[in-house]
Amino acid sequence: MHCSLTKPMIRRFSARDGASVAMQAEPDSFIRGLLNALPEHAAIIDDAGVIVCVNEAWREFARRNGAAGLAGEGSAYLEVCRKASLNGDRYARQALDGLESVLAGATEAFTMAYPCHSPGEERWFTLHATRINAVPGGALLRHANVTHRKLAEDKLREREARQAFLLELTDALRGLDEPQEITQTACEMLARHIDADRAAYVQISGEEFIFRESHARGSAQMQGRGPVAIFGRTMIEACRRGEMVWSDDCDLDPRFSEPEREAFRHFGARAFIGATLIRNGEWVGAFGVDSVAPRRWSESERELVGEAAARIWAAAERARAERAQRESEEKYRALFESIDEGYCILEAIVGEADRVQDFRFLEANPAYLRIVDVAGVSIVGRRGRELFSIEDEWLCAVGEAALRRERVHHEGESKALNRWLDAFFMPFGAPGSSLCAVRVSDTTERRRAEQKQREYAEMLLEADRRKDEFLATLAHELRNPLAPIRNAVYLQERYLAEGSGAARLPGLLEIMRRQTDHLVRLVDDLLEISRINRGVIELHKEPVELAAVLRQAAETSAPAMEAGGHEFVLDLPDEPICFLADPVRLTQVFANLIDNAAKYTPPGGAIALRARREDGQAIVSVKDDGVGISAEMLPRVFDLFARGDGPRHRTQGGLGIGLSLVRSLAEQHGGAVEARSAGEGAGAEFIVRLPLMQASSEALKEPRPATPAPLASLRVVVADDNRDAADSLGLMLKEFGAVARVVYDGRAALEAVKELSPDLVILDLGMKDMDGIETARRIRALPQGKKAMIAALTGWGQAEQRQRTHEAGFDRHLVKPAAIDDLGQLLREAAE
Known part of the structure; x- marks a missing residue:
């Protein structure tokens, strides 16, 4: 390469950079090396716009693009730009203006993009000029190939424009109800946007095609019908595979025979793009655009036609379905809604491994909406999982009916709906439709009634068992006092007959009195619990002091504790606890608890009765170290006739009434009772809580003893x-x-x-x-x-x-x- 740099410029470089003697001897090789090190096509022009030096990349670029006159030193680069500008080249005009500004020192740099297209290739470059601020001046020119970036930017812009059009198309079609109106509107919009001569929707019916809706710009509308075969086997096979078809020039397209080319001429289509419409695997139509002259369709235009066709087809299908539904709505709705059983039509949604993962509601009658508790809500088009969780067995039933076309009967509980459902799943629609119809009955009430019946039967069995146990216990408890009474009567008769047993009579009478009192108490307990359970007992409340009630209860139960040799602790608060209560019934509550403790505490055991005030309540505890209460028995210890199952419990006697009386009387006083035990052998504690009402200690008074009245004359x-x-x-x-x-x-x-x-x-x-x-x-x-x-x-x-x-x-x-x-x-x- 020859570089015609002037000596002043060389001297400036040498003086500025302190170059070596070798460099001063060969200045051209240094500049040439700098330019060849650049990745772009580079050249240096002087102030007059003449090339003074180029690198090998520039020389190759000029040669490949037919610009040999600009490939070497001495070429008038600026003059070439000037001539091209005069011939109307706008890119040359832009380059000329920019370079003159840089060479004149008005600007330091200038950049522009321009095309450099060859017959078989579309390319884009950038020209960047930088002023050389050294004597004698000039500029460094660099060319870079930016084809890929430019094409990417163009594609992005095309994609954005395509998406904007598709959104506009979707919005326009959304408000239309008739399929013909949808396709006609789409034809007009697509033809205008893509600048095509015509757009049309073609229906395929068997081996025949029919032009339905079309739009034409200054040319004849596409109309009529004919055999599909005229389009040629190649086109037909591609369409049946669902592929896009197009041709830039039907007359020159080698895929078409002469008769096929003649068919395109008949319809006035020289170039076209067609998007195939497939329904259930069958070719049913096509949507496309054409040109009366040859036209090179870009990839973006082909993609646009395909995407637009899909949206148009979906909108038209929706409109057809809605129209068909409207046409049959009256007669279908009357039948559908008159069914008193739930009825719905579902579309299976298939996931991985061909398993149904959800379903979409296509229809549901009012009875079904009531059953699934969404009455008044439109569920058509919504997925089942949007509305409620679905158990796997229901999804399996949908799959069997919708996909395998089998009738399925399934009855089970829907936990999401809290109902029992009896459902029949039946295939619906044509094969391959993935639809099923479901007839549903709500069997919840029947199931609940059956469950209640079972529970009632179990309750009757339990009640019968407890009745038998109670009667056996009652017989046992009645025989206990009757035996000593009968023995005492027998002995009394014998002693009186002998005339020598008068001294023994007091002991027999004491036995008879004690056992008779026991009998009376058993009967009283039975009557008492009956009255309390029926709510007929009346409390006679009066101001009472808790300590007095507890002492009375302890005295009442003293014989039972003395018989067992129990240690008894009475722990009462120092301050009086006064409230309104029925003293007789309250005494009965605590006496029963003490008697219960005495009954289930082995001889020599300890029983403690303690009371305190806490948070506006009187808290009374009866605690023992006796046989305890099992965990199974603890929840029902207050039930009527409830008795422990262990042998130590059965030998203690009693009807299982006392604790039930305690709970009833405590609740009638507005209180509650609680049983605690760590288990068998660990003793038990019963805690009574009673609300404190206003009753001053001054209001407490001892009952006045009744004044004996003379009875001799009564x-x-x-x-x-x-x-x-x-x-x-x-x-x-x-x-x-x-x-x-x-x-x-x-x-x-x-x-x-x-x-x-x-x-x-x-x-x-x-x-x-x-x-x-x-x-x-x-x-x-x-x-x-x-x-x-x-x-x-x-x-x-x-x-x-x-x-x-x-x-x-x-x-x-x-x-x-x-x-x-x-x-x-x-x-x-x-x-x-």
């Missing part, structure tokens, strides 16, 4: 068809000092009242010929019975019986066997 008539009961009561009344007349039926009672004019009449309600109710009414009708007190003494203590006796004119209602204190109180009231 006249009493007793009527009971149970002679032993009547006679024994008559003897007791005489012991109280009353004058008693004992009769055994209602008519005799009337005669006795007429004769005696009694102060008190005691009637049994269950007399045979004339019951106590009728007898009382007749007594009230007698002059002698108007002022007399009439009391019922009966084994019936229910609220209904008490109401009946009150309405019949009775003044009092006593339950057999009446306590001595209650009987004495009755006599005193009658005497007053």
Whole structure:
């Protein structure tokens, strides 16, 4: 390479850089080396725009592009640009203006992009000029190939424009309802955007094609029909494979035979792009554009036609489906919605391994919406998992019906819906449609009824078992006191017959009294729990002091603890705890707990009764170190007739009533009771919590002892068809000092009242010929019975019986066997 740098420029380089002697001798080789080191095509021009030096890349670039006149030193680069500019080359004009500005010193650098296209290749370059600020001046020119970058930028712009058009197309089609309107609008929009002469939608029907909708710009509309075969086997096979087809020039396209070219000429299409439309694997149509003249279709244009066709087809399919649905809606809807069972149509959504992972609702009737609890909500088009979680067995049933075309019956629980469903899954639509119809019945109520029936049967069995256990226990508990009573009666008869056993009678009488009291208590407990469970018990609340109630309970239970030799600890708070309560019932609560502890604590064990105030409550604890309570028994220890299953529990006796009474009475006082135990052998603790109500200690008062009334002149008539009961009561009344007349039926009672004019009449309600109710009414009708007190003494203590006796004119209602204190109180009231 020859470089014609002037000596002044060489001297400037040498002086500036302090070059060596060798460099001063060969300045051209140094400049040449610098230029060849550059990766671009590089050249140096002087102030006049003449090339003074080039590198090998520049020389090769000029040679390859037919610009040999610019390949070497001495070429007038600026003059070449000037001539091209005068011939209308806008890129040459831009280069000329930029280079003149740099050479004149107006700008330091200049850059531009320009095309350099060869017949078979499209290329882009950048020209960059940098001023040389050294005498005699000039500029460094560099060319770089930026074809790939330029093409990438062009493709990006084309892609953005394509996406913008597709969005515009989608928005335009979204508001259209008719398939013809959709395809016609799409034809017009696509033809304008792609600058095509025509656009059309072609329907394929068997071996025939039909032009449906089309748009033309200054040329004939594409219309009519004809055999598909005229397009040639190559085109037909590609279309059936779902491929895009196009041709830049049908007349020169080697794929077409002369008859096929003639067919394209007949329709006036010299160049075209076609997007194939496939439905269920079948070629059903095509959408495309054409040109009346040859046209080189770009890749971007072909992609645009394909994507637009897909969207147009989807919109048209949607419109066709909606129109078909509208046409059959009235008759179909009437039938569909009249079905009282749930009915829906599902489209299976297949995931990996051809397994159904979800489904889409295509239809659902009101009954189905009610069953799945989405009544009033549109679920058509939505996925099942959007609405609720779906168990695998339901998805499997959908797959069997929709994909394998088998009928499936499945009944099971839907945990997401909290319902039991009985469903039939049936294939729906044409083969390959992935659809199924489902008929659903809600069997929840039936299932629940069956479950309740099973639970009720189990409850009856349990109740029957507990009844048998209770009756056996009751028989056992009744025999316990009856045996010593009968023994005592036998011994008493024998001692009296011998005439020598009078000294032994007090002991026998004590046995009989103690065991009779035990019998009375068993019966009272049974009646008590019945009244409490029916809510007929009434609490007689008054101001009480807790310590007094607890001492009374301890005294009541003292015999049981003494019999077991138990150590008893009573721990009461120093300050009084006063509140409103029924002292009798409250005493019963704590006495039952102490008795229970004594029953299940081995001889010599310890029982502690403690009380305290805490957070507005009275807390009372009864704790023992006895046999304890198992974890299985602990939750039902307060149930009626509940007794421990262990042998140590069974040997203690009792009906399983006491703790149930405790819970009921505590709750009636607004409180609660809790049982604690670490297990069998670890003792037990029962904690009662009672709310404290306002009751001052000054309001507490000791009950006044009843003033004995003179009974010697008290006249009493007793009527009971149970002679032993009547006679024994008559003897007791005489012991109280009353004058008693004992009769055994209602008519005799009337005669006795007429004769005696009694102060008190005691009637049994269950007399045979004339019951106590009728007898009382007749007594009230007698002059002698108007002022007399009439009391019922009966084994019936229910609220209904008490109401009946009150309405019949009775003044009092006593339950057999009446306590001595209650009987004495009755006599005193009658005497007053």
